[in-house]
Amino acid sequence: ERGHGPYQPHEPGYGLYQPGYSPYDDQIRDPKSRMLAIQNAKAYLLKSSTTSGLNLYDHLANMLTKILDEQPTNAVDIIENISKDVKWAQLQKKMDTLRDEHEILPTFEAAEKRKALFLKANGEGDEELEEEIGETPLPNVMETAFYFEQAGIGLSKDESYHVFLALKKLTSVQPIQTCRFWGKILGLEMNYIIAEVQYHEGEEEEETEEEEVIEEGGKGMGEVEDEDEKKEKEDEPPKSTYKPPPVIPKEENGTGANKYVYFVCNEPGKPWVKLPPVTPAQIVCARKIKKFFTGRLDAPVVSFPPFPGNEANYLRAQIARISAGTQISPIGFYQFAEEEGDEEEEGGGGRDTYEENPDFQPLSVAEMVDSLATWVHHGQSILKQGRCVWLNPFQKSEEEEEEDEEEEKAEEPDELQQEIGPPLLTPLSEDEGIQNIPAWTAQPSSNLIPQYAVAILQSNRWPGAYAFASGKKFDNIYFGWGHKYSPENHTPALPPPVQAEYPSGPETTETRDPTLEEELAFKAATEEALAAAEDEEDEEEVVEDDEEEEEED
Numbered sequence: 353e354r355g356h357g358p359y360q361p362h363e364p365g366y367g368l369y370q371p372g373y374s375p376y377d378d379q380i381r382d383p384k385s386r387m388l389a390i391q392n393a394k395a396y397l398l399k400s401s402t403t404s405g406l407n408l409y410d411h412l413a414n415m416l417t418k419i420l421d422e423q424p425t426n427a428v429d430i431i432e433n434i435s436k437d438v439k440w441a442q443l444q445k446k447m448d449t450l451r452d453e454h455e456i457l458p459t460f461e462a463a464e465k466r467k468a469l470f471l472k473a474n475g476e477g478d479e480e481l482e483e484e485i486g487e488t489p490l491p492n493v494m495e496t497a498f499y500f501e502q503a504g505i506g507l508s509k510d511e512s513y514h515v516f517l518a519l520k521k522l523t524s525v526q527p528i529q530t531c532r533f534w535g536k537i538l539g540l541e542m543n544y545i546i547a548e549v550q551y552h553e554g555e556e557e558e559e560t561e562e563e564e565v566i567e568e569g570g571k572g573m574g575e576v577e578d579e580d581e582k583k584e585k586e587d588e589p590p591k592s593t594y595k596p597p598p599v600i601p602k603e604e605n606g607t608g609a610n611k612y613v614y615f616v617c618n619e620p621g622k623p624w625v626k627l628p629p630v631t632p633a634q635i636v637c638a639r640k641i642k643k644f645f646t647g648r649l650d651a652p653v654v655s656f657p658p659f660p661g662n663e664a665n666y667l668r669a670q671i672a673r674i675s676a677g678t679q680i681s682p683i684g685f686y687q688f689a690e691e692e693g694d695e696e697e698e699g700g701g702g703r704d705t706y707e708e709n710p711d712f713q714p715l716s717v718a719e720m721v722d723s724l725a726t727w728v729h730h731g732q733s734i735l736k737q738g739r740c741v742w743l744n745p746f747q748k749s750e751e752e753e754e755e756d757e758e759e760e761k762a763e764e765p766d767e768l769q770q771e772i773g774p775p776l777l778t779p780l781s782e783d784e785g786i787q788n789i790p791a792w793t794a795q796p797s798s799n800l801i802p803q804y805a806v807a808i809l810q811s812n813r814w815p816g817a818y819a820f821a822s823g824k825k826f827d828n829i830y831f832g833w834g835h836k837y838s839p840e841n842h843t844p845a846l847p848p849p850v851q852a853e854y855p856s857g858p859e860t861t862e863t864r865d866p867t868l869e870e871e872l873a874f875k876a877a878t879e880e881a882l883a884a885a886e887d888e889e890d891e892e893e894v895v896e897d898d899e900e901e902e903e904e905d
Contacts, residue, residue, distance in 0.1 A: 382782060406442060414438045466621040469517035477549055488524045489549075491533045496533065496827045499820045502797035503808040506829070507536070514620035519547055522615060522624050527552050534614065534675075535816075535830030537667070542618040542647025548675075549613050550606075598745040602631040607704070608732060608740035609635065610674045616667065618647055625649060627668040632738025633660050638669040642835055642842045670735065670834045678817035679731035679828055680809065682720065685712050686730050686777060703776060704732055704741070714823050721794045721805040723801040724780040727809060727819075742771045786813060789837050813837055852893060 397409035415438050419427050427434070493516040500506040507515070515533060523531050526549065534546040603610050616622040618868035641655040649664040659666055687709040720726045732740040746768070774782070783791035788811050796805035797820075816832020854860065866874070 387515060404825055406439065411438060455663050462839060465619065466514055469514060469521065469621050489528045491522050491532050493519065493533050499806055499822055500818065500829060502806045505818050515545060518617065518620040522547055533829070537833065537834045539643060539645035544616045544645065544647065544669065546619065547615045547624070549615060553611065556693050565767060600632040600739065600745055602629055603739055603741065605629060614668065614760045627664055630668045630672045634669040635672060635734060635738040638666060640675065640845055646652055646737035646833060656847070666809065674817060676731050676734045678728065678811050678814050678830065680690060680727050680819050681826055682715065682821050683726050683728050683779065685826070706730065714822065717796055717805050717807045720821055721796050724792055724794060727780045728777040730777060732776060735771040735773050737771055744768060786837060803895055
């Protein structure tokens with residue numbers, strides 16, 4: 353049996369290794385003719401297909417490039433598959449016009465936005481570990497998410513961890529004493545992730561309010577100017593005696609509806625934005641309208657009655673309303689301070705501060721689910737006035753009372769009836785239901801394993817507000833659209849009735865235009881009066897001249 357020896361002349365590989373030999377030499381010996389044949393062959397390979405638009409030359413070149421780059425095993429056995437893959441990739445890129453090719457995938461874009469959350473700042477390391485061992489304002493979001501997950505409530509684990517990192521970044525930048533993940537309000541374009549914080553005492557920046565400066569008019573004017581002003585005042589039309597109702601001031605930072613400061617962002621990784629304090633006018637108007645959020649804080653709120661502010665103010669008003677009605681805790685967890693035991697505010701709102709009870713003994717899950725009296729509100733309720741503590745808008749300081757005592761005795765309005773809301777730590781059993789629907793629904797997280805279940809409460813007045821309790825741990829959270837439940841469809845307030853016309857009388861009715869005859873008669877009368885006046889003046893002059901002549905004589 354012969355091995356791989358020299359090829360015989362009749363074999364295909366004969367003469368390949370001999371210098372200057374080509375298998376085409378015996379067919380085309382002229383070099384010019386040979387180059388022409390090569391050009392014709394290449395032109396044939398470059399001929400594009402009428403169906404796909406591809407050509408064989410580029411296809412073979414791409415196939416060889418793919419094979420050399422990937423270097424698969426047994427390439428000859430999968431050459432057909434490689435050809436299909438190369439052809440499909442070319443068709444996917446160049447021929448598919450039904451969908452656009454996204455060079456940057458959404459997942460890659462989202463990862464780039466959240467990349468900063470996973471990066472440590474310079475100098476972070478062992479020092480951070482020492483700080484974390486002590487007290488930290490950063491809440492354990494993952495632990496809270498675990499308890500709510502028992503009842504199927506909350507975000508995904510990835511999003512919860514991203515929120516965890518975003519809150520860590522917020523607490524490292526701001527001088528925050530306490531921080532809590534308040535929840536997530538959904539929007540039409542983007543959502544709002546909300547953080548509830550409290551600053552250290554004295555470190556919160558006080559917002560400067562613009563004060564209206566009334567400049568007094570110049571004194572010591574001449575008598576001529578006073579007379580001119582009097583004439584102008586006489587000619588002016590009568591002014592309206594209507595006085596708008598007094599503006600109710602907002603509650604100070606750290607008290608009432610502005611007890612906490614709220615930061616929001618659309619997604620974890622985006623910058624946190626501080627919401628402005630809420631005013632009573634914004635809360636009162638927010639109760640009369642129902643608007644979906646867009647996700648843009650600077651978006652206008654088009655509604656009737658007109659809302660005093662943009663979406664950032666409307667979001668802050670809804671957060672205040674939701675917090676006032678859904679912030680709950682197990683009974684006995686909080687207690688009033690002993691020093692303030694018998695003290696009550698003058699406004700009649702009762703005590704507004706509380707502290708944790710060190711001797712708190714948690715109730716069982718079954719007891720907390722069976723009775724709503726085992727839960728209490730630890731957030732102050734908002735009155736109809738838009739404040740947590742009632743304020744008399746007509747009450748003035750001592751200086752103002754002395755100045756305006758005599759002037760406004762007759763204009764004093766009737767005394768307003770003081771509003772008193774439910775006191776702090778009121779049980780949930782006293783909450784009013786909505787028609788036949790109770791205000792709260794309590795249930796365990798699992799009926800199959802009750803010994804390890806968690807007590808879950810759901811608000812029916814504010815859908816999306818939840819609370820859990822397990823031993824000495826509890827928390828509140830909100831996931832929803834920020835709207836209050838109403839059994840009936842929302843009907844906007846009607847515009848005020850049209851004002852009546854001003855009563856017509858001789859003082860306000862315009863005079864009739866005179867006719868031509870009346871104008872001529874009036875003109876003749878005036879001319880006669882002028883002529884008579886001139887004659888009288890001439891007679892007086894003659895008399896004076898005669899008297900002077902007599903005196904000279």
